[in-house]
Amino acid sequence: MELDPLILSRIQFAFVVCFHAIFPVFTIGLASFIAVLEALSFKTGNPIWQRLSKFWIQVFAVVFGMGVVSGIVMSFQFGTNWSNFSYATANFLGPVLSYEVVTAFFLEAAFLGVLLFGRDKVPQGVHLFAAIMVALGTFISSFWILAANSLMHTPDGLVLRDGLYYVASWRDSIFNPSFGYRFMHMALASFLTASFVVAGVTAWFIMQKRELEANKKALSISLWLILILAPAQVLVGDFHGLNTLKHQPMKVAAMEGNWETGTGVPLLLFALPDQENQQNLFEIKIPKLASFILTHDWDGEVPGLNEVAPDKQPPVFIVFWAFRVMVAMGMLMVLFGLAGLWLRRGGRYLENRTFLNGLRVMSLSPFIAVLSGWIVTETGRAPWLIYEQMTHAQGLTPSLTGGMALFTLIGYIAVYAMVFSAGVFYLMTVFRGGLETANAEHVDSDVEKAQRPISAANANLEGGL
Amino acid sequence: MDQPFDLVVIWAGIIGFAVMMYVLMDGFDLGQGILYPFAPDDHSRDIMMNSVAPVWDGNETWLVLGGAGLLAAFPLVYSVFLPALYIGVFLMLAGLIFRGVAFEFRFKANTTKYLWDWAFAGGSFVAAFAQGAVVGAYVQGFETSNFVYVGGALDWLTPFTVITGLGLVAGYALLGSTWLIMKTEGELQQWAYKITPILLIAVLAVFGVVSLYTPFVDQGVLNRWFNGVSIIWLLPILALYCAFLVFRAVKKQQEGMPFVATMGLFLFTYLGLLASKWPYLVPPDYTLWDAASAYESQLFLLLGFLFVIPFVLGYIAWSYYIFRGKVKGGYH
Numbered sequence: 001m002e003l004d005p006l007i008l009s010r011i012q013f014a015f016v017v018c019f020h021a022i023f024p025v026f027t028i029g030l031a032s033f034i035a036v037l038e039a040l041s042f043k044t045g046n047p048i049w050q051r052l053s054k055f056w057i058q059v060f061a062v063v064f065g066m067g068v069v070s071g072i073v074m075s076f077q078f079g080t081n082w083s084n085f086s087y088a089t090a091n092f093l094g095p096v097l098s099y100e101v102v103t104a105f106f107l108e109a110a111f112l113g114v115l116l117f118g119r120d121k122v123p124q125g126v127h128l129f130a131a132i133m134v135a136l137g138t139f140i141s142s143f144w145i146l147a148a149n150s151l152m153h154t155p156d157g158l159v160l161r162d163g164l165y166y167v168a169s170w171r172d173s174i175f176n177p178s179f180g181y182r183f184m185h186m187a188l189a190s191f192l193t194a195s196f197v198v199a200g201v202t203a204w205f206i207m208q209k210r211e212l213e214a215n216k217k218a219l220s221i222s223l224w225l226i227l228i229l230a231p232a233q234v235l236v237g238d239f240h241g242l243n244t245l246k247h248q249p250m251k252v253a254a255m256e257g258n259w260e261t262g263t264g265v266p267l268l269l270f271a272l273p274d275q276e277n278q279q280n281l282f283e284i285k286i287p288k289l290a291s292f293i294l295t296h297d298w299d300g301e302v303p304g305l306n307e308v309a310p311d312k313q314p315p316v317f318i319v320f321w322a323f324r325v326m327v328a329m330g331m332l333m334v335l336f337g338l339a340g341l342w343l344r345r346g347g348r349y350l351e352n353r354t355f356l357n358g359l360r361v362m363s364l365s366p367f368i369a370v371l372s373g374w375i376v377t378e379t380g381r382a383p384w385l386i387y388e389q390m391t392h393a394q395g396l397t398p399s400l401t402g403g404m405a406l407f408t409l410i411g412y413i414a415v416y417a418m419v420f421s422a423g424v425f426y427l428m429t430v431f432r433g434g435l436e437t438a439n440a441e442h443v444d445s446d447v448e449k450a451q452r453p454i455s456a457a458n459a460n461l462e463g464g465l
Numbered sequence: 466m467d468q469p470f471d472l473v474v475i476w477a478g479i480i481g482f483a484v485m486m487y488v489l490m491d492g493f494d495l496g497q498g499i500l501y502p503f504a505p506d507d508h509s510r511d512i513m514m515n516s517v518a519p520v521w522d523g524n525e526t527w528l529v530l531g532g533a534g535l536l537a538a539f540p541l542v543y544s545v546f547l548p549a550l551y552i553g554v555f556l557m558l559a560g561l562i563f564r565g566v567a568f569e570f571r572f573k574a575n576t577t578k579y580l581w582d583w584a585f586a587g588g589s590f591v592a593a594f595a596q597g598a599v600v601g602a603y604v605q606g607f608e609t610s611n612f613v614y615v616g617g618a619l620d621w622l623t624p625f626t627v628i629t630g631l632g633l634v635a636g637y638a639l640l641g642s643t644w645l646i647m648k649t650e651g652e653l654q655q656w657a658y659k660i661t662p663i664l665l666i667a668v669l670a671v672f673g674v675v676s677l678y679t680p681f682v683d684q685g686v687l688n689r690w691f692n693g694v695s696i697i698w699l700l701p702i703l704a705l706y707c708a709f710l711v712f713r714a715v716k717k718q719q720e721g722m723p724f725v726a727t728m729g730l731f732l733f734t735y736l737g738l739l740a741s742k743w744p745y746l747v748p749p750d751y752t753l754w755d756a757a758s759a760y761e762s763q764l765f766l767l768l769g770f771l772f773v774i775p776f777v778l779g780y781i782a783w784s785y786y787i788f789r790g791k792v793k794g795g796y797h
């Protein structure tokens with residue numbers, strides 16, 4: 001069998017980027033949460049804020065570490081597997097990624113050290129400042145990387161000369177037409193992710209009656225956030241969808257499973273898109289609803305996949321279903337926000353075990369939503385690497401063979417499987433240790449006997465598995 | 466060129482600076498991993514890891530800056546080196562992943578702690594070796610056609626690059642041991658004093674082999690060094706002087722000097738290498754100017770760098786200042 005470096009490289013990129021994405025989407029929101037906790041601690045002096053902060057900083061450290069190492073991989077992927085793309089777009093991509101490094105990565109790295117290890121070495125105000133800088137760094141980072149990504153969807157402000165892109169307008173290329181929507185959508189996704197993880201873990205603590213005073217406050221904050229953010233995300237997602245309809249109609253056609261341009265297009269609740277025969281099987285639909293959502297007119301015209309040749313269409317089945325998974329997760333999030341509000345009267349949200357167990361499960365939902373959202377937008381751009389300008393095949397590294405690509409694909413899967421399972425395992429250890437372990441007397445101290453505070457405190461936990 | 470002034474040389478300086486910063490800073494913390502299996506005891510290993518825990522990810526950020534900066538200023542380097550070194554880059558990244566997560570995981574593990582010791586040591590060794598091999602591959606040059614790499618997957622792997630790879634492993638270990646002299650005390654510090662001269666001799670041996678070998682593989686290098694005596698001869702002389710300073714400082718049991726002199730040894734060796742190859746950035750065919758990106762892109766980024774980099778250097782220095790002094794137990 002002939003190994004195709006193109007397919008293998010695409011699988012590899014999808015794999016490493018999905019693996020990477022789950023960490024920053026969590027840490028961006030969590031960094032802000034920690035900064036808020038530190039600020040409350042600084043302002044009120046109430047020790048429970050610091051108890052919460054110490055615990056979530058432990059969680060942050062593990063997740064951020066995995067984000068950093070998987071992120072270093074990303075910065076080399078463009079060159080190893082997509083060198084033609086990198087070379088052609090370097091005049092734009094290079095400065096944007098470099099700005100990300102100097103304005104965000106260094107900020108995060110330097111202040112993270114102070115946040116994690118410096119509590120006893122700097123005044124509390126400086127420690128708070130470090131927490132804010134880490135949170136700020138995560139946002140600046142997403143600003144630049146989403147500018148780069150958005151340009152691949154909605155290229156603007158560039159001119160192509162002799163196969164190389166030159167930047168005609170930095171403003172147009174960075175603030176390209178889809179950037180604002182993508183940034184808002186991703187920022188809200190990060191806050192929602194942190195809110196649901198905090199809610200899920202805290203719900204578990206509350207069911208075990210651990211550190212109730214602090215954990216009740218954490219759950220309350222996260223439920224208020226979910227109540228506001230989840231509907232806001234639905235709204236922003238809708239605007240982002242309309243923006244996509246304007247600039248990348250074939251992606252929307254694939255999301256809707258709409259093969260033929262028409263008016264009064266139904267919304268498909270279920271279908272099995274059959275790309276070979278350019279049709280859907282087993283459709284369950286609500287008449288005219290897709291037209292209404294996309295054009296705000298029951299008889300509005302919605303573009304269909306028949307507007308381009310089949311080899312210029314994205315893989316419909318993947319885009320169609322990933323979109324439905326994302327939307328379903330979003331709806332569940334809204335429901336949990338409303339349930340939290342309803343149960344708030346009389347403090348029932350702290351007692352209702354079905355709700356608390358539901359929150360535990362829901363802590364996975366933002367990750368599923370974010371990954372399926374990225375699959376929609378990235379797969380929906382296919383076969384284009386830069387929309388309607390450069391295909392995946394044109395961007396590939398010419399010297400890359402199928403064997404080389406297979407070797408590293410298997411390699412990355414093996415490495416990440418080990419790292420990820422260990423990461424999840426230690427994250428569980430941190431969760432089991434809870435606020436009690438994170439606040440144990442000797443943590444963060446600099447004395448001789450405390451070389452291995454976490455492991456000492458967790459000795460019985462790991463042994464008890 | 467119709468631009469008011471040539472940014473290419475300025476960018477060569479900036480990227481050169483970023484690469485040097487990376488080598489020096491990640492060098493001493495990769496060095497901890499390389500020395501790890503040989504440390505006197507487990508307690509020493511805790512201290513070694515703690516001595517770099519607050520700063521390692523900032524140090525590795527210089528590598529990301531080197532990568533992104535090359536893409537911005539000299540995209541040809543990025544799009545030729547990475548495909549040519551495809552397998553080596555993967556090994557380096559895998560190494561960096563294992564050692565990076567070991568920082569967090571080792572302290573949270575009990576029964577599996579030894580596995581993370583090996584991940585830290587093995588990952589550091591592989592990453593250092595791969596980086597040394599990149600240096601060797603740069604000296605060897607790359608097979609290109611029309612600005613695209615056309616060679617094979619393992620062309621970079623030769624006896625010469627194996628030597629440069631091992632050379633950098635020894636070099637990073639030397640940075641690591643002199644860092645320990647500065648940052649620790651007692652038994653661990655005495656151990657670091659003991660191994661530093663051995664590591665220095667290993668580094669000098671590779672230094673000698675590479676210096677003798679390079680002029681024979683590359684006519685340009687031969688001409689540069691042996692067509693009359695030039696100012697660049699100062700560089701290897703200064704490098705050797707730094708090596709002498711390391712020996713003397715270790716003998717006198719000075720604490721800061723060995724590390725400083727080792728940094729000097731790295732700096733002058735690096736400058737010597739650049740002097741050998743200048744102005745070729747993707748040897749044997751392409752110079753700095755062939756590899757450069759568009760003027761407006763270099764300018765756009767330069768203006769930002771001039772503003773931001775002083776802040777970056779400022780708060781990095783500040784974070785080192787906070788964690789100054791001897792490392793005793795752990796702040797983990």
